[in-house]
Amino acid sequence: MTPQQGSAxxxxxxxxxxxxxxxxxxxxxxGLARSTISQRVDALIERGLVEETESGESTGGRPPRQxxxxxxxxxxxxxxxxxxxxxxxxxxxxxxxxxxxxDSLLIGEGPEKVLAHVDQRLDRLLGEVGRPRAxxxxxGIGVPGPVEFATGRPNNPPIMxxxxxxxxxxxxxxxxxxxxxxxxxxxxxxxxxxxPETSHLLxxxxxxxxxxxxxxxxxxxxxxxxxxxxxGHIRVSGHEDAGCRCGNSACLEAVAGGAAIARRLTExxxxxxxxxxxxxxxxxxxxxxxxxxxxxxxxxxxxLASLVNFFNPEVIVIGGALSRVHEHLLAGxxxxxxxxxxxxxxxxxxITPSRTGINAAALGAGILAIEHYLSPDNINRIxxx
Amino acid sequence: MTPQQGSAxxxxxxxxxxxxxxxxxxxxxxGLARSTISQRVDALIERGLVEETESGESTGGRPPRQxxxxxxxxxxxxxxxxxxxxxxxxxxxxxxxxxxxxDSLLIGEGPEKVLAHVDQRLDRLLGEVGRPRAxxxxxGIGVPGPVEFATGRPNNPPIMxxxxxxxxxxxxxxxxxxxxxxxxxxxxxxxxxxxPETSHLLxxxxxxxxxxxxxxxxxxxxxxxxxxxxxGHIRVSGHEDAGCRCGNSACLEAVAGGAAIARRLTExxxxxxxxxxxxxxxxxxxxxxxxxxxxxxxxxxxxLASLVNFFNPEVIVIGGALSRVHEHLLAGxxxxxxxxxxxxxxxxxxITPSRTGINAAALGAGILAIEHYLSPDNINRIxxx
DNA sequence: TTGGCTTTGTTCGACCTTCGGCGGAAGTTG
DNA sequence: CAACTTCCGCCGAAGGTCGAACAAAGCCAA
Numbered sequence: 001m002t003p004q005q006g007s008a009x010x011x012x013x014x015x016x017x018x019x020x021x022x023x024x025x026x027x028x029x030x031g032l033a034r035s036t037i038s039q040r041v042d043a044l045i046e047r048g049l050v051e052e053t054e055s056g057e058s059t060g061g062r063p064p065r066q067x068x069x070x071x072x073x074x075x076x077x078x079x080x081x082x083x084x085x086x087x088x089x090x091x092x093x094x095x096x097x098x099x100x101x102x103d104s105l106l107i108g109e110g111p112e113k114v115l116a117h118v119d120q121r122l123d124r125l126l127g128e129v130g131r132p133r134a135x136x137x138x139x140g141i142g143v144p145g146p147v148e149f150a151t152g153r154p155n156n157p158p159i160m161x162x163x164x165x166x167x168x169x170x171x172x173x174x175x176x177x178x179x180x181x182x183x184x185x186x187x188x189x190x191x192x193x194x195x196p197e198t199s200h201l202l203x204x205x206x207x208x209x210x211x212x213x214x215x216x217x218x219x220x221x222x223x224x225x226x227x228x229x230x231x232g233h234i235r236v237s238g239h240e241d242a243g244c245r246c247g248n249s250a251c252l253e254a255v256a257g258g259a260a261i262a263r264r265l266t267e268x269x270x271x272x273x274x275x276x277x278x279x280x281x282x283x284x285x286x287x288x289x290x291x292x293x294x295x296x297x298x299x300x301x302x303x304l305a306s307l308v309n310f311f312n313p314e315v316i317v318i319g320g321a322l323s324r325v326h327e328h329l330l331a332g333x334x335x336x337x338x339x340x341x342x343x344x345x346x347x348x349x350x351i352t353p354s355r356t357g358i359n360a361a362a363l364g365a366g367i368l369a370i371e372h373y374l375s376p377d378n379i380n381r382i383x384x385x
Numbered sequence: 386m387t388p389q390q391g392s393a394x395x396x397x398x399x400x401x402x403x404x405x406x407x408x409x410x411x412x413x414x415x416g417l418a419r420s421t422i423s424q425r426v427d428a429l430i431e432r433g434l435v436e437e438t439e440s441g442e443s444t445g446g447r448p449p450r451q452x453x454x455x456x457x458x459x460x461x462x463x464x465x466x467x468x469x470x471x472x473x474x475x476x477x478x479x480x481x482x483x484x485x486x487x488d489s490l491l492i493g494e495g496p497e498k499v500l501a502h503v504d505q506r507l508d509r510l511l512g513e514v515g516r517p518r519a520x521x522x523x524x525g526i527g528v529p530g531p532v533e534f535a536t537g538r539p540n541n542p543p544i545m546x547x548x549x550x551x552x553x554x555x556x557x558x559x560x561x562x563x564x565x566x567x568x569x570x571x572x573x574x575x576x577x578x579x580x581p582e583t584s585h586l587l588x589x590x591x592x593x594x595x596x597x598x599x600x601x602x603x604x605x606x607x608x609x610x611x612x613x614x615x616x617g618h619i620r621v622s623g624h625e626d627a628g629c630r631c632g633n634s635a636c637l638e639a640v641a642g643g644a645a646i647a648r649r650l651t652e653x654x655x656x657x658x659x660x661x662x663x664x665x666x667x668x669x670x671x672x673x674x675x676x677x678x679x680x681x682x683x684x685x686x687x688x689l690a691s692l693v694n695f696f697n698p699e700v701i702v703i704g705g706a707l708s709r710v711h712e713h714l715l716a717g718x719x720x721x722x723x724x725x726x727x728x729x730x731x732x733x734x735x736i737t738p739s740r741t742g743i744n745a746a747a748l749g750a751g752i753l754a755i756e757h758y759l760s761p762d763n764i765n766r767i768x769x770x
Numbered sequence: 771t772t773g774g775c776t777t778t779g780t781t782c783g784a785c786c787t788t789c790g791g792c793g794g795a796a797g798t799t800g
Numbered sequence: 801c802a803a804c805t806t807c808c809g810c811c812g813a814a815g816g817t818c819g820a821a822c823a824a825a826g827c828c829a830a
Contacts, residue, residue, distance in 0.1 A: 024779090034778080037779095055825085059777070062776075062778040062779080063826065199609065217602075221602075224734075225730060230695070231694060235622070235690070305619075309615045309619055310613065312612045313609060417788080420811095443797050445797085446807065447797050
């Protein structure tokens with residue numbers, strides 16, 4: 001059933017979202033009596049979920065006691081697993097990063113090795129901030145491939161050999177583990193950090209490959225098989241000669257991904273192997289690289305123009321490695337989207353670079369974990385236990 | 386706030402969805418005590434929303450009294466306004482059609498004339514079934530253009546001159562009026578009638594133009610400006626010469642819509658002005674028409690392949706005038722989608738013709754109205770009044 | 771300084787809802 | 801026809817919510 005109206009969980013949601021910072025706010029927002037709110041808040045304080053700070057500004061009467069999430073006795077982790085790296089961020093319940101780390105790590109080494117590494121890093125980070133393992137409430141993990149979200153099992157991931165159908169959450173025992181596609185968690189993080197008021201958002205990651213995270217009605221849209229947002233293999237016109245690793249040709253990723261741009265630069269006699277090399281060349285002012293990035297932007301824009309007509313988002317965020325040269329990428333994207341999409345859909349559309357940085361995925365994964373823990377159902381369970 | 390758990394509204398939702406037909410069912414599903422359920426049901430019966438039928442099958446003890454929606458003292462209407470027609474269906478609260486009618490009507494005559502016509506038809510249909518106007522609880526209207534759903538105002542509709550920003554609900558006074566895009570209501574009707582268990586569905590209407598209704602998480606996705614699903618102006622490759630009324634070229638609608646096919650048949654010396662003529666030619670066995678329809682299916686399939694990767698639906702339903710020759714259209718669509726989309730997304734994807742007939746839009750609009758009336762919030766308001 | 775004024779927070783009794791046991795109703799089964 | 805099962809209404813008990821009253825805490829003006 002739906003969570004109870006005005007339950008402890010709903011009260012906590014309002015506090016954590018910043019919608020309410022005092023008991024009076026809560027009474028006003030929920031419509032419950034002040035006495036009832038006090039009872040709820042007392043329960044939340046007793047469980048260590050909420051704390052009072054010294055009183056706030058008076059508005060002519062007794063100053064209200066400010067409420068906020070109690071950030072001490074909890075910890076959450078966000079894990080970003082890439083093809084060749086592993087980032088872990090330890091966060092408190094309000095989303096602040098307590099500690100983080102980054103290592104080179106080949107995901108191809110398989111789940112046992114990789115997850116053991118993650119587990120060890122979790123322990124080290126917890127040690128750094130002096131919190132016992134027991135306060136780790138939930139872990140979010142972003143992986144570079146499709147996942148069946150409900151079970152946390154990768155679903156035929158092309159670049160994660162050995163991971164297919166591996167039950168990732170079971171590795172960590174009894175702590176709650178949420179596993180999702182890396183682009184999804186980046187979209188979630190970007191939405192919650194930079195565009196919390198936006199209902200419909202697309203996050204486009206342009207790196208070696210190209211993917212898209214979809215936020216609809218403020219929630220991640222994962223689709224029927226959890227493969228939604230896989231826009232890297234959408235066909236673009238006029239590039240039938242470009243073969244893709246998926247077996248088709250003219251895939252967006254095969255003509256506009258970081259790897260594709262690097263390959264074309266190599267053909268022009270420039271040393272470039274990866275998206276990072278492309279970024280370096282652009283930043284060095286190489287006009288060929290600049291031209292190709294802009295051209296890639298146009299191709300991505302062509303695909304996005306279709307998706308804008310179809311999905312009608314309010315915001316499109318461009319992230320990923322190549323967004324470090326976003327001026328050029330965005331110019332191409334904007335140019336094409338605004339020409340090819342319908343005016344009604346583009347009129348209030350903004351296309352912006354990502355505001356979260358290199359660890360967008362780790363932060364987003366952490367937010368996934370925190371939101372799971374703070375969901376009204378879960379909180380009610382904790383409070384009524 | 387969210388509707389109360391176990392409220393009268395939630396109880397009624399379970400009854401109307403067919404999830405529960407007896408008080409015992411309700412107690413089991415909601416977790417409430419039998420006595421509480423009885424109280425809820427009594428309130429619903431007293432308000433004329435639910436009725437008891439004679440007892441059902443015994444399972445060894447006293448047979449339960451069956452519950453169902455009380456269909457007498459209510460009426461709902463679904464209105465399908467097209468460019469040149471008007472269909473009205475009068476329905477009872479469980480979605481059965483009580484009476485319907487169809488007229489030729491040019492939407493270009495403007496809102497006052499058209500809505501007056503609709504109003505008159507409503508009265509006539511109510512008269513036919515002998516129900517007073519007062520029992521008309523809600524009206525759903527599907528219109529051929531984008532609508533701001535919250536206010537029921539068309540938003541720069543290209544083929545509805547005089548309707549821009551016209552507040553349609555206000556015309557009908559105090560009865561609740563819901564206005565939405567015609568493709569959206571068709572998608573809703575198809576989902577509720579044929580695929581109620583499906584979470585993510587696309588309904589593609591192929592008529593004079595081409596549009597798409599989106600059901601995500603069982604609910605209509607309308608997008609930020611209510612223009613979501615406008616896939617008729619997505620670019621298809623290799624048709625740069627085909628100009629579109631939107632000002633761009635190579636739009637899907639301009640190469641695969643009924644009007645476009647008719648035009649190309651005309652160029653081949655065949656008499657065809659509209660999608661209906663195309664259908665007639667195909668049904669007469671004309672190979673040129675057949676070839677063009679199949680080719681249109683391939684082009685539509687190209688766009689749908691992109692959308693399958695992006696949205697990952699479980700079902701795609703093909704409707705609209707041209708779906709009357711769906712064998713040929715579907716062949717082209719399936720061929721392209723299964724070739725161009727990712728296996729993970731297509732593995733459990735089914736692409737089927739619409740099961741609702743010519744009045745899909747009117748039925749869908751009626752369902753929109755009924756669901757509005759039966760929403761837990763609204764029912765709680767009625768019961769507690 | 772002091773006494774109102776305003777807003778916040780707590781206490782407590784009244785009220786309402788829900789629960790669950792009990793018994794009657796209405797069937798089935800042996 | 802008696803025992804059993806299931807359904808349903810009644811009613812007292814338990815628990816939750818509300819709002820009034822009161823205490824707390826600061827502002828403000830005389």
